Amino acid sequence: MQGTILILDGVSTNRIMLKVQLSAAWYHVVQANGLAGLGTLLRRTRPDLIVTAMTLPDGTALDLRAALQRDETLARIPVIAITPQNDRGARLCALEAGIDEVLAHPLDDMLLQARIRSLIRSHSAADDLQIQAGGHRVAGMAEPAAEFASLTLPVALDRPADVALVTALPATGAIWRARLKGVVGHNLRSYQMGNVQALMDQPVPDAVVVELSPDGSGAGLRFLADIRARSATRHSAIIAVPNPGNSHLAAEALDRGAHDVLQRGFCADELALRLAAQLARKARSDHMRNTLRDGMRAAVRDPMTGLFNRRYALPKLADMAHEAAGTGRNLAVMLVDLDHFKKVNDRYGHPAGDAVLVETARRLRVALRPQDLIARIGGEEFLIALPDTGPTDARATADRLCRQINATPFTVPGFSQPLWITTSIGVVVATPTSGMTGGANENQFSTTLISQADQALYEAKDAGRNQFTLIRPAA
Structure with a gap:
């Protein structure tokens, strides 16, 4: 069946003729002769469209539209009104009341069927869009987005x-x-x-x-x-x-x-x-x-910095590793961590710390290429992945990123003195192969890269901070 259509008409022969036309087009047809008991019928049958006579035994098509509008679950059901003759005034009045189409006897079957298809198609598309916007879980979120709860x-x-x-x-x-x-x-x-x-x-x-x-x-x-x-x-x-x-x-x-x-x-x-x-x-x-x-x-975005978040970054890193395996090119992965960031929060407050994170994100982003991945994956920790980047270029990039942070002090609203911030970076460079990234190995390989970058980060911290460390390529 292509959909359910409710026919409303006080004249039984009109209902029968319409039912024959619509049943031949594989619609499921429901009939009623007036507005009495309509709410119960609508909730039981959930029609995709209503075809109604302009005048009913107990009301009009305009009364029908008004009744639908009073119930938000029914308000979007499209309505076609049938008039006994071409009456411009009645047509304009019906359109102004919110009726979707007005057709006159004798009905042109080609136009009627096209209008029904068009209205059902539009109604279904709107329903699908509202379901996606109002109720679906988005991109792996564990719960529906809060802003969708009331649309x-x-x-x-x-x-x-x-x-x-x-x-x-x-x-x-x-x-x-x-x-x-x-x-x-x-x-x-x-x-x-x-x-x-x-x-x-x-x-x-x-x-x-x-x-x-x-x-x-x-x-x-x-x-x-x-x-x-x-x-x-x-x-x-x-x-x-x-x-x-x-x-x-x-x-x-x-x-x-x-x-x-x-x-x-x-x-x-x-x-x-x-x-x-x-x-x-x-x-x-x-x-x-x-x-x-x-x-x-x-x-997929960190609301504070605008960078990608962990939910996006980990699958993206797996994709980058898979692509690198297909081309045989290097992939560099970095973990960037602000030094002594807890002291910033403790001494100046969390608003100051937030301002430092936002500015850090900006400085890192402008120092990278469009094809590079940057994400905030923890409090003051950032993940960077550089496709087609070998050890030499990785060292140069890590050094540039360190200088992006430590060369210029951070201005924090509410404080006259700027803050000097440094960063430590752990770097690993790998040349993935198809055996490393195929199937279930992709996530494992990405996790290994991050673990090795984390190890390099700790070495940079242990060496005195404000520097980077590159460890040997992942095996």
Whole structure:
């Protein structure tokens, strides 16, 4: 089954005809004749979409939408309302109330099926994204990220939207722009069909309105598919406008990835309502993606210094060892430890110690190459891995890192006198082989490298600190 659809209609023949259409497309169909007992039915069947008559025996489609909105677990279920005839006023009223689509009898089966597919696809994607952002454990975390526990979704963008109007002729774009200016507060820009490069310029549009011309060229549909595939615009809301209205073009646009269509052609008032709905959907999706990305980042980053943490560094080191084994090149591993750091905390307080750690991270990072790994793996201990680095270069890098720390004193907020800090570094250089890093050996080999670097670090400490020690390569 492709999903569950609830049909609401007080006329049994209408329900039967719709059930036949939808069952033939392998949907599981549930029926009801009105709003009575609807809450229980919805919680039991969990429909992916509702198709309802505009007028029901005990209410209207607008009453249905209002009832759904009162329950946050049901509020996002998409709703298609069916009207007995094409009534522009009723359609606009329904769209303004939050109904996703309004279709008129006689129903065009191709458009109905395309609209159902599009809405279920969008609803499922939003559900999946919210599950990831709100409940999944992230990147090996032992518990869900705290910031995901309560996810409040925005209802609109927090700024005027950037909307691109893409038409076959510049004159059409100018007309649409002039008509929309009176009903929306968005930033409107016009583009001629095919000029994708101009569309990619900053700012990338929040929404793209694409004209579809029934001239047989398919330029609008190709343009639509193009911007849906590009990384810069794949999250933009896309609304297709057949010009003039054409239900088959509208259906194809939905199947090509348009989020919404104006099947009857351009109408400024209707486009304004559909833009508002799609921009609200985009705001929710963007918020959930940002929440998920921030959670993923928090799972692998040290919040104080911004460096990678131990959770990320150890598997990454194993990957670097595996890559070195494949190329036969050296891999240098260092453990960096600030000397007498406990005295800093004891004498100046933990805020001062934190400031020293942040500045240490900055100094180490700027002294390394982009391909090098640096992570904070303990209180004042840092792990560094240098691919394609032999003993000579490793010594030079370790010496440079020591001087990065000890050559310039640390300025600590609240204290007039700067602090002089030194560091000790343990270095090991290895040339991994496939036998060392294959399968279960990868983690063991990484652990061995860290242990040997730790041994070298203790030798540097025992030798008087403020220096590095390189031990012989790992065997």
